[in-house]
Structures are given as structure tokens and as C-alpha cells.
Amino acid sequence: MTPERDVLITEVSLRDGSHAIAHQFTLEQVVKAVAAMRDAGIPYIEVSHGEGLGGSSLQYGLSRTDEMKLIEAAVSIRGESRISVLVIPGIGTIADMKQAAELGVESVHIGTHVTEADVSAQHIHKAKELGLETIGFLMMSHMAPVGKLVEQAKLMESYGADAVYMYDSAGALLPNQVKERVRALRQHLGIDIGFHGHNNLSLAVANTLVAIEEGARRVDGSIRCFGAGGGNAQTEVLVAVLERMGIKTGINLYRIMDIAEEIISPLMASPPEITRDILILGYAGVYSSFLLHAKRAAKRFGVDTRDILIELGRRKTVGGQEDLIVDIAAELARMQHSAP
Numbered sequence: 001m002t003p004e005r006d007v008l009i010t011e012v013s014l015r016d017g018s019h020a021i022a023h024q025f026t027l028e029q030v031v032k033a034v035a036a037m038r039d040a041g042i043p044y045i046e047v048s049h050g051e052g053l054g055g056s057s058l059q060y061g062l063s064r065t066d067e068m069k070l071i072e073a074a075v076s077i078r079g080e081s082r083i084s085v086l087v088i089p090g091i092g093t094i095a096d097m098k099q100a101a102e103l104g105v106e107s108v109h110i111g112t113h114v115t116e117a118d119v120s121a122q123h124i125h126k127a128k129e130l131g132l133e134t135i136g137f138l139m140m141s142h143m144a145p146v147g148k149l150v151e152q153a154k155l156m157e158s159y160g161a162d163a164v165y166m167y168d169s170a171g172a173l174l175p176n177q178v179k180e181r182v183r184a185l186r187q188h189l190g191i192d193i194g195f196h197g198h199n200n201l202s203l204a205v206a207n208t209l210v211a212i213e214e215g216a217r218r219v220d221g222s223i224r225c226f227g228a229g230g231g232n233a234q235t236e237v238l239v240a241v242l243e244r245m246g247i248k249t250g251i252n253l254y255r256i257m258d259i260a261e262e263i264i265s266p267l268m269a270s271p272p273e274i275t276r277d278i279l280i281l282g283y284a285g286v287y288s289s290f291l292l293h294a295k296r297a298a299k300r301f302g303v304d305t306r307d308i309l310i311e312l313g314r315r316k317t318v319g320g321q322e323d324l325i326v327d328i329a330a331e332l333a334r335m336q337h338s339a340p
Contacts, residue, residue, distance in 0.1 A: 002080065003041055003250030007242065008218045010044035011037055011235055012196075013264055014074075015086055016220075016227035018050035019289045021269060024064040031073050033263050038079040040255035042235075044107060045081050046220075047074045050228065050289060052086030052111070053096035059322055060091070061292075068099060075104035082106040082133070089119045090320060094126050107133040111167065113318045114144040117152035124159040135194065135218070137165035140318055142172040142285055146184045153185055163192035163218055168207065171200030171230055172285040178207045179214055186215035194218035199230035200282030202274050205241065208233040212247065223256065223264045225272035229281045229288030234272075236260045280306045284313030293322050297329035307332055 014030055030047060037045050049055030049067050056063035074083045084107035085100050086092070097108060110123045120136055127134040136156030141149055153164040166181055173181075178195070185193045195211035196219070197204040208219050221238045225231030236256045239249050265271075277295065281288055286309050294312070298305040311328050 004248050005043065005250040006217075006248045007212055008043050009235065009238070009249055009251065010046055010084060010218065010220045011042045011223065012046045012220050012232060013222040013224070013226040013235075014070075015046040015048050015052075016050060016222055016232055017264075017267070018048075018063075019228035019292065020226060020231070021267065022292065023049055023056065023061045025070060027065055027069060027073055029267060030065075030070045031077065033259070033267075034074045034081075034083075035077050036255070036259045036263055038077065038081045040259060041251045042081055042256070043250065044084050045074065045078070046084045046086060046109070047071050048085045051091055052088045052109075053092035053100060055088075055091055068103065071100055071105060072103045078104075084109060086111065087123060087127075088112070089123050094123060097123065097127060097132075098130060101130040101132055105132065107135065109135045109137050109165070110161075111137040111139050114138040114141050114149060114152060117155040120156060121159045124156065124161055128160045134161050135163045135165060136161035137167050137194070137196065139167045139169045140285075140287065141166040141168055141181065142170060142177065143316060143318075146181055149181055150184050150188045153189055157189055157191055161191065163194050164189060165194030165196055165218065165220075167196045168198055168204075169196075169287050170285045171198030171204065171282040171288060173197070173203070173207060174201075175203065175206055175210045178210045182211045182214040182216050192217045194220070196220040197233050198227065198282070198288045199225055199232060199234075199272070200274070200278050200288065202230070204231070204233035205237055208238060209241065212242075224260045224268065226264050226268055227288070229291050230274055230278040231272050277305050277309070280309045284310050286312045287318065290317075290322065290325060293325045294329075297325050300326075301329040301333040303329055303332040303336065
């Protein structure tokens with residue numbers, strides 16, 4: 001019997017969490033986690049490289065395990081849960097998406113930078129042809145004014161998206177900004193609205209609650225905040241708070257708490273914490289997956305990670321511009337050496 005749900009939660013720790021461990025998931029880890037999430041009643045479980053299908057590369061980080069093998073294994077034990085994947089046009093191809101669909105994936109998130117929804121048209125059309133539930137999402141939503149966000153979301157709706165998410169990829173939005181944006185989307189779109197928050201300013205759960213109050217029916221969570229940067233809205237906390245509010249998620253609270261302690265926590269290199277580097281991500285408005293790249297470049301060139309991230313924010317860099325991180329680190333090092 002399908003549980004009653006007022007809000008649909010997509011659990012992203014097996015995709016966004018990939019960033020936090022340099023994409024080193026094993027088949028056994030994913031199978032164990034998916035089985036437990038299924039039994040806890042999680043409706044959507046996202047499985048893929050942190051950057052989505054096709055992300056395994058020298059630029060974004062090589063996966064330890066072929067993501068298609070991870071997806072195939074997840075699908076084989078999904079039960080009532082749906083397995084979802086992320087596709088970013090320019091990284092993931094239509095061929096990748098078709099292969100995932102053939103393996104039994106039922107839902108796909110197709111994402112672009114907040115001002116570039118037009119590049120999603122071909123992928124959204126193809127996803128619908130493949131019979132996939134198709135979710136458009138707009139990354140780095142803090143970088144566009146409300147009117148532009150609505151304009152871009154309406155483009156995705158016109159291409160056939162079943163829902164549109166706004167992604168606070170940098171964890172930079174404040175609650176009043178989330179409220180304004182989700183309210184505008186709800187007023188202008190005829191499809192479901194979704195929200196994906198990062199916790200770099202320790203606001204992911206608060207922002208997710210604001211989004212739900214303003215009409216978002218779909219939200220993302222990550223068990224134990226296991227995700228890029230400061231992680232995402234903590235799924236087990238979100239479920240507990242929503243239950244207190246009388247909002248049904250259909251997720252078993254005790255089981256999701258057990259998964260956090262017994263399955264996800266051991267996978268994490270360190271417990272979630274708002275460190276100085278993560279705080280700077282939100283403060284500077286920088287893509288959360290840039291953190292590991294920036295830390296490596298800082299160590300290599302002997303500069304402060306925060307200076308790299310602040311400069312990335314100043315230049316308004318977006319996902320796909322990871323190559324600039326090394327250039328900026330080198331520039332900062334040269335400036336330091338030439339200073340009197």
C-alpha cells in the first residue's frame with residue numbers, strides 16, 4: 001500500500017554525497033543504502049556521479065565504480081521507490097539518459113545554469129519520449145533575479161517538464177529570498193515546484209520549510225547532510241520536522257534515523273560541519289562542488305582556499321568552469337610572491 005504523501009522527498013546522498021567522497025562509492029555501499037532507503041519508504045532515490053550521468057572524468061573526478069552498474073543494482077532492488085538520475089546537458093548525453101532508462105530508471109532531473117534553460121529542450125523532449133518522469137532544474141538560482149528565474153522555469157515547462165526545481169547550489173539564499181522565488185514560481189507555473197538546498201549557511205532545512213510553505217511539493221534531502229559543500233537539507237531532520245508540522249512524507253522516521261547512524265555515517269570522510277571553507281561557499285555564492293577542487297589547488301599553490309572561493313564568486317563562475325580554479329590559485333600565488 002502506497003503511503004500518503006503531502007510532500008515528495010528525493011534522497012540525494014547517493015548522488016550529491018558522491019562529491020564529498022571524490023566519487024568513490026562501491027557497488028556494495030549503494031546496494032546496502034538503497035535497500036534500507038526503500039524499506040524506510042523514501043519515494044525517490046537519486047543515484048549517479050555527483051555531476052550526473054557522464055560526470056566521471058578527469059575534470060570532474062573519476063568514479064570508482066561505473067555509474068551504470070550502480071544504477072542497475074539500485075533499480076534491481078528498488079521496490080516501491082523510484083530510482084532517479086541527474087543529467088546536465090554538456091556533461092550527460094542523450095545516449096547516457098537512454099541507457100539509464102533501459103536499465104529501469106523512472107525519473108530524471110535535467111539541469112542547467114539558471115539563465116540557460118534553453119539548452120535543456122532536447123534532453124527534456126527525449127526524456128519524455130523515453131517515458132521518464134522529467135524534472136527540470138535551475139542551478140545557482142541565487143544568481144538571477146526573480147523575473148529571470150520565472151522566465152527560465154516557464155521555458156522548461158514549455159518543453160514538457162513535469163516539474164521544475166530551483167537549486168540553491170551554493171547554499172547562498174536566505175529564507176526571504178527562497179520565499180519570494182518559490183511564491184513567484186507557484187504563481188506563474190502550472191506544474192509542481194521543487195527546491196534543492198545546500199547547507200553552507202546552515203539554512204538548508206529552514207529554506208526547504210519555507211519552500212514547502214510557499215507551495216513546493218517536491219524537495220531534496222540528504223541523509224546526514226551527505227552532499228557537496230555543507231551538504232543538503234538533512235533528510236532525517238526534515239522528516240521529523242515535517243511530521244511535527246502534520247505534513248506527511250510517507251517516510252518512517254525511526255528507519256531513516258537508523259540509516260543515518262548505521263549506513264550513511266560510516267561512508268563519510270568526516271561528520272558534516274560548517275567549517276570556514278564551507279561557510280565561504282555560501283557567503284561567496286559559489287557552486288558547492290567546487291570546494292574539493294579549490295582545496296586541492298590551495299594546497300598545490302600554497303594559498304588560502306577562501307581567497308580562491310571569494311574570487312570564484314566575484315567572477316560569477318558556474319558549474320563546468322572548474323578549470324578556472326587552478327588558474328585563480330596560480331594567479332593568487334603569483335600575487336603573493338610579488339607583494340613587497
